[in-house]
Amino acid sequence: MIAFDADDTLWHNERLYTAAQSTLKQLLAHYHPPEWVEQRLYATEMRNLAHFGYGIKSFALSMIETAVELTEGRISGGDIQQIIDTAKGMLAAEVVLLDHVQDALEAIAPQHTLMVITKGDLYDQEQKIARSGLGRFFAHIEIVSEKRPETYAAILRRYDIAPERFLMVGNALRSDILPVLAVGGHAAYVPYAQTWAHEAGERPEGNPSFHELAHIGLLPALLAAL
Numbered sequence: 001m002i003a004f005d006a007d008d009t010l011w012h013n014e015r016l017y018t019a020a021q022s023t024l025k026q027l028l029a030h031y032h033p034p035e036w037v038e039q040r041l042y043a044t045e046m047r048n049l050a051h052f053g054y055g056i057k058s059f060a061l062s063m064i065e066t067a068v069e070l071t072e073g074r075i076s077g078g079d080i081q082q083i084i085d086t087a088k089g090m091l092a093a094e095v096v097l098l099d100h101v102q103d104a105l106e107a108i109a110p111q112h113t114l115m116v117i118t119k120g121d122l123y124d125q126e127q128k129i130a131r132s133g134l135g136r137f138f139a140h141i142e143i144v145s146e147k148r149p150e151t152y153a154a155i156l157r158r159y160d161i162a163p164e165r166f167l168m169v170g171n172a173l174r175s176d177i178l179p180v181l182a183v184g185g186h187a188a189y190v191p192y193a194q195t196w197a198h199e200a201g202e203r204p205e206g207n208p209s210f211h212e213l214a215h216i217g218l219l220p221a222l223l224a225a226l
Helices: 015-027 034-052 055-069 077-092 101-108 122-132 148-158 173-182 216-225
Strands: 002-005 113-120 138-145 167-170 186-189 210-212
Touching: 015 034, 015 055, 015 077, 034 055, 055 077, 101 167, 101 216, 122 138, 148 173, 167 173, 167 216
Parallel strands: 002 113, 002 167, 113 138, 167 186, 186 210
Antiparallel strands: none
16 A cells, blocks of 8 residues: 655645745734744644644634734734635645656556545645545545554554555655654655645654655656565
């Protein structure tokens, strides 16, 4: 079984958040420098994960909360509406595939069972998968609230997959790579140009089940070598 993360592994995603952060910084430029806005937004996101989980809707609520906090309640209704409109634009944004994704999936799908394991808002992730045109490649789709070792262990049990027969492909060391290695699976790390700080982690150098690819187009060659 080969499983894929979705955001920033199959299609571009983080750049939508970067653009939204720029909008928030511009809105709050009269109150605070952009570096401070970015720090406070990140702290608010971390605080709100336990309440709202991951995804654009959670991010939008954190932007609004940050704006209210940093302006001491003086932000205008018009500015809050602009934050809401920004979030709606993110939800409606075109799903742009990363280079090599289509070709890689077409090359490996005939020989392997493929799955998506992604976290975030259920509706948003389902919509992106549908709009991506990639759904036909995947036999199973798992949208989870968090990616921990126990999350992957439960999925492996559900599908009766031996860990050593499982490969996870993703761009986030914290979510896609380290917890899979912890349960005995293989993990292929495909770095993305921009990665959310929350997903950072240390490369597990020396682990024979850890593989790093410059781009996803190299995946078929990795599978042939395993």
